[in-house]
Amino acid sequence: EAQNWPQVTDSELQKVSRKATVTPLFEKILSASDADLKLARLIIPKRCAENFFPDISGLHGLRIKIQDIDGNEWEFHYRYWLNGGSRIYVLEGLRDYMVSKKWQSGDTVTFYRVEPGGKVVMGLRKTS
């Protein structure tokens, strides 16, 4: 009994009880083509992609899991197109998300990072 009584320092308690930190990464106002259900893809501004999304070397990109604000997890495909000597980054496979959130041109999508873990969360703000 006594030997199992927790003897923790204040700083340990702080660490244990600390809430997850949520850092806004970037947001984008949806263009008409971002909101096109047939395309179902979102152009990620280059600087945002390279600063905040995983590095991708090959043209095939990678599958990326992103959680929405309600904790539902979605899986998209993150890749890029070659454009001149540069890249255009694109998040594909958004159709279900778009339908579910009534994603429309002019709305604003915001990406967050949650630590610890580094999970990416996305939220949608409708035009007011």
Add this chain to the structure above:
DNA sequence: AGCCATGCACCG
């Protein structure tokens, strides 16, 4: 100088 919104060729 070059991003990125969108046009559009071409491949199945």
Add this chain to the structure above:
DNA sequence: CGGTGCATGGCT
């Protein structure tokens, strides 16, 4: 003939 993946061009 619908989508992918790139080309084009408006715009900053």
